[in-house]
Amino acid sequence: MKAFTYHSPTSEQAAVKLLGAGAVPLAGGSSLLNLLKERVLEPERVVNLKAIAGLARIEPAGEGLRIGANVTLATLLESAEVRRAYPALVQAAETVGTPQIRNVATVGGNLCAPPACWYYVHEGFPCPRKGAAQACPAKAGENEYHAIFATDGPCVAVHASSLAPALVALGARVRIAGPGGARELEIEKFFRLPKAGEHRENVLAADEIVTHVALGPARPRSATYVVLHKESHDWPVGLASVSLEMEGDAVRAARVCLGAVAPVPWRAAGAEAALAGKKVTAEVAAQAAEAAVAGAAPLAQNAYKVGIARAAVRRAILLAATGKWM
C-alpha cells in the first residue's frame, strides 16, 4: 500500500474540497481497502465520509424515504419501513457478502463499488480500466463471471452492486454533492458504460460524492431474486429486480433490471413491455424472462449465465406478483 494522508471531514462541502485528483472517498472500506492494498488505486489522500453529519440516517421524505449514503446494509435491513415498503431492496441487501460485511458496507459504497473482476482487483494484471494500453485480459481469459450484455466495449466486468438493480427497479433517485452544490438525478442516469482509463462506471466527478438515495411511494409488489454460486461470502452470478404497479389483476407498469450481467445495472425494456397490461401467470413471466435475455452476447466461458438471468427474471416477476417464492 502506498502511503497517503487520511482526512475525516464532518461536512459534505469539507469532504468535496478534499476530493478531486489524487484523492478517494472512503466509506465502510469493504471494497476500497483491498484496492489500496493491491495498489490498484494509489491515492495521495483518503477522505473518510463516515464522519459527515446526517448521512447515516433513514428518514421520511414526501411519500417515500431518504436513505443516507453512510447507512450500512445491516441498518437498512433492520428498518421496518424499508422492509414494509421495498421488498426488492431488502431481498437484494440480505444476500450481500456476510453479516460482517453488511455491518460495515454502506449504501453509497455499494453503488460506487469497483468492477467485479478478478483481473481488476489484482495488481499483476494491467487492463484498460486501469489505464493500460493492452486489451482486456478477461475477454480472451477467465471470463466465467463476466458480462453477457454490452460485451463489445473495452471492459466486460460486471457491475458489482447488488443494490443498484433493486434501486433502478424501484425508480430511486441519487443525490450528489460537489463543489457547486448538490444535484439529484434518476439512478439510471447515474450509471454509464465504462470507458478505457476510467475506474468509475458512473457520472461522479472526482470531487463529487453520493449523499443520499431517495425512494418514492411504497412498492410492495417488488422483488429481487439472487443467484449465488455459494450461499455466503460471495457475489451473485445473476440477479433480477422487478417492481410491478398493478391495476386490478393486470400490470399497469413494470420495471425490470438485471444485475451481474453487464458493466452497469441492465434495464430490461423488453421484459417490461411483455408484462404491461397482462395478468401475471407463469407463462407471461416466462415470456418476459425470455425477452429480458434477448440480445445477450455471452463470452467464451459464460453462456450459462444467460439461463441464470432468465430464471432470475422469471422468479423475481412471480415473487413480486404473488409474494411467494416459486
Ligand SMILES: Cc1cc2nc3c(=O)[nH]c(=O)nc-3n(C[C@H](O)[C@H](O)[C@H](O)COP(=O)(O)OP(=O)(O)OC[C@H]3O[C@@H](n4cnc5c(N)ncnc54)[C@H](O)[C@@H]3O)c2cc1C
Ligand atoms: C467477500 C465479499 C463479498 C461481497 N459480496 C457482495 C455482494 O454480494 N454484493 C455486493 O453488492 N457487494 C458485495 N461486496 C462488495 C462490498 O462489500 C459492497 O459493495 C459494499 O457495499 C461497499 O461499501 P463500503 O461502504 O464498504 O464501500 P468502500 O469500500 O468504502 O468504497 C467502495 C467504493 O465506493 C467509493 N465510495 C464510497 N462511498 C462513496 C460515496 N458516498 N460517494 C462516492 N463514492 C463513494 C469508494 O471511493 C470506493 O471506490 C462484497 C465484498 C466482499 C469483500
Ligand code: SF4
Ligand atoms: S473486464 Fe474490465 S476490469 Fe476486468 S480486466 Fe477487463 S477491462 Fe479490466
